[in-house]
Amino acid sequence: MRDQWTDQLSDYVDEELADAERRALDAHLTGCVSCRVLLEELRRVRANARVLPDQAPDRDLWPGIARAIAPGRSARRALAFSVPQLLAAGVALILVSGGAAWIAARRPIQARATAGPAGAPTWGSSPVWRSEAPYAAAIAQLEAALDEGRKSGTLDSATVLALVHSLATIDTAILDARHALAADPASAYLNHHLADTMRRKLDLLRQATAIATPRT
Amino acid sequence: MLAAVVLIALGQQTDTTVTVPPGARLDVSNPSGSIVVKAWSQKSVRVHADHENADLVQVTLEGSVLRVKTASRRSTPREVSYIISVPAVMPLALSGVKTDIDVDGAQAPVTVETVNGQVNCRGGSGLVSLKSVDGRIAVQQAKGRIEINTVNDDISASDVAGEISASTVSGDIELRNVESSSVEAATVSGEVLYAGSITDGGRYHFATHNGDVTFAVPEKANATISVSTFNGDLDASFPVNLAGANKHRFSFSIGVASGRAARIEIETFNGDIKLRRPAEMDEQSEHNE
Numbered sequence: 001m002r003d004q005w006t007d008q009l010s011d012y013v014d015e016e017l018a019d020a021e022r023r024a025l026d027a028h029l030t031g032c033v034s035c036r037v038l039l040e041e042l043r044r045v046r047a048n049a050r051v052l053p054d055q056a057p058d059r060d061l062w063p064g065i066a067r068a069i070a071p072g073r074s075a076r077r078a079l080a081f082s083v084p085q086l087l088a089a090g091v092a093l094i095l096v097s098g099g100a101a102w103i104a105a106r107r108p109i110q111a112r113a114t115a116g117p118a119g120a121p122t123w124g125s126s127p128v129w130r131s132e133a134p135y136a137a138a139i140a141q142l143e144a145a146l147d148e149g150r151k152s153g154t155l156d157s158a159t160v161l162a163l164v165h166s167l168a169t170i171d172t173a174i175l176d177a178r179h180a181l182a183a184d185p186a187s188a189y190l191n192h193h194l195a196d197t198m199r200r201k202l203d204l205l206r207q208a209t210a211i212a213t214p215r216t
Numbered sequence: 217m218l219a220a221v222v223l224i225a226l227g228q229q230t231d232t233t234v235t236v237p238p239g240a241r242l243d244v245s246n247p248s249g250s251i252v253v254k255a256w257s258q259k260s261v262r263v264h265a266d267h268e269n270a271d272l273v274q275v276t277l278e279g280s281v282l283r284v285k286t287a288s289r290r291s292t293p294r295e296v297s298y299i300i301s302v303p304a305v306m307p308l309a310l311s312g313v314k315t316d317i318d319v320d321g322a323q324a325p326v327t328v329e330t331v332n333g334q335v336n337c338r339g340g341s342g343l344v345s346l347k348s349v350d351g352r353i354a355v356q357q358a359k360g361r362i363e364i365n366t367v368n369d370d371i372s373a374s375d376v377a378g379e380i381s382a383s384t385v386s387g388d389i390e391l392r393n394v395e396s397s398s399v400e401a402a403t404v405s406g407e408v409l410y411a412g413s414i415t416d417g418g419r420y421h422f423a424t425h426n427g428d429v430t431f432a433v434p435e436k437a438n439a440t441i442s443v444s445t446f447n448g449d450l451d452a453s454f455p456v457n458l459a460g461a462n463k464h465r466f467s468f469s470i471g472v473a474s475g476r477a478a479r480i481e482i483e484t485f486n487g488d489i490k491l492r493r494p495a496e497m498d499e500q501s502e503h504n505e
Contacts, residue, residue: 156314158332162350162368166385169405173425176485180446189444189464193485197425200404204367204385211331211349 005035013043038202143205149212163208170201230265230273236282241307242300244284248314249295255304255321255339267296304339316351325360334369352387370406388427392497397478403427407487411497414439418478429482430490432497438471439478443489452491 005028011017012025029036149155155163177194184190242261244251249267256262263284265273271294272287286296295314302308304323316333319326325342328335334351337344340358347353352369355362359377370387373380377395382402389401394412400421401408407427414420414437422429433439433454443450444465450456456468469477482489 156332159350162332166367166404169386173404173485176425180485184463187464188462189483190446193425193444193446193483196423197404200385200402207349207367 005032006038009035009039012039145205145209145212149209155208155212159211163204166204167201170197170204173197174201228267228269230263230267230275232275233260233262234275234277234282235260236277236303236306237280240277240280240282241309242282242284242302243309244298244300244311246284246286246296246298246312246315247292248312249286249297250316250318250333251298251300251310251312252318253300253302253308253310253320253322255323256301257304258301259303261303261306262301264299265296268294270294271296307342326358335366371401408484409497411494414478414480416476416478420478420480422481423483424487425485426487427484428487428490429484430492430497431480431482432492432494433470434494436471437478438476439480440467440469441480441482441491442467444481444483445485445487445489447486448484448488450489450491453493453496454491456491 005025008017008021008025012022017025029039150160174194174197177190177197181187181190181194236259238259242253244253261282263273263275265286267273267286270289272289273296274283274285274287276283276285284298284300288294302322304321306322307324307326308319308322309327310317310319311329312333313330314332315330317328317330317335319328319337319339322337322339323341325344326337326340327343327345328337329347330351331349332351333348335346335348335353335355337346337353337355338357340355340360340362342360343363344355344358344360345363346355346365347363348366348369350368351366352371353364353366354372355364355376356373357375358373361379362373362376362381364371364373364380364382366384366387368386369384370389371382371384372390372392373382373394374390374392376391376393379398380391380394380396381400382389382391383400384402384406385404386406387403388406388408389403390409391399391401392409392411394410396412397415397418398420399410399412399418401410402421402423404424405426406424408422408424408429410420410422410430411432414434416438422431428448433441441456442465446464450466456470458466458468471477
């Protein structure tokens, strides 16, 4: 689920929040790990998007993203996406690049032609894993908070069991989506589905962390 | 105004009635047990609670907020069962941890949060926000912005109207007799069912990872429908003309395709997408009963 803070993060990055809204969000960010991670992810997506070549590869999502960041658009409003759209686009973008690199490892000549000109961002030898690293970091932080709640007794065993069960359900879905994407990296549906499912895991962990934190 | 009424009960039952000013809100916090709130025709609030001697029930009117809270001489209170009668138009904020929460007959905003517990809400107007982690949520006859969120159980809504958002991870979502131009329903492992209006210009999104999505399409609806499935089929009980298709996504229009047509997105990774007529859904429902 979206909340008022995540909905404001995109405007925050674009410096379009009113002073009062910005101050409120600043205050919220000091105490919210998941929002800070989302903010970092947004900034990273925007930075990556700006250095990508303005050339439409043969992929489902890319043309829309390229149009959104093409020169000539409002310099102030660099990206007019909502947070979920940005995250989905970011993950999709990187997964597409990851998919291209994965193909490159198997079919070097064809993949290089797809991957774009020299100077395009590189994603390392394990591109998909690297692309998910920000999510992994957020999830690790939030899982630690959840574990703390479990140890401190804030969460009882039935709640922990329910959360663990649901986290396992989401992890299975993520695994399914990853496998499907490996076979069909250009699928817009699969890209969105993976991004959505990972976002749901973040949402769940954020919710669990909130529950695990004793109320004052 | 602080503490217009403070009552601390030490017996096994607490029963008190408090006159509240117009526009007052009820805020109840009960870590364990149950909260039942019923609307009545009086302008006062009656709080009845069953609890152990060591536990305290505090009823405090602070300005326009009537707070009902469970406290204890122990580190944590035992189960307390509340039955609270309120004016129908009184906004409600009810919270608990191991707590079942029931609301009956509200005609005002309702906010419910529990961790291990079921939520049943009949009525509600304006913002109706119902949350649990490990518990089923059911809502009927609510209108306004309806937000339903659980993690490890089912969601059902019927005879509701307004903007609707329903989310769970491990559970089914069933939405029946819905009047809405904005519906979003998502689960990860569970089925999704929608039988309700499709309004011109409306937006409808239904998603699951593991499970079927069953969607009732009224005969006179005007909509552009996009369906996506990775391991599943599209099963429509009426003819559809596919306008666009790729490997995992199909789209088509029904009725008059125009800029004002509703937009409907249906997604399932592992499951079928079933498009039915409303009458078929009614028959199926009766059959299941």
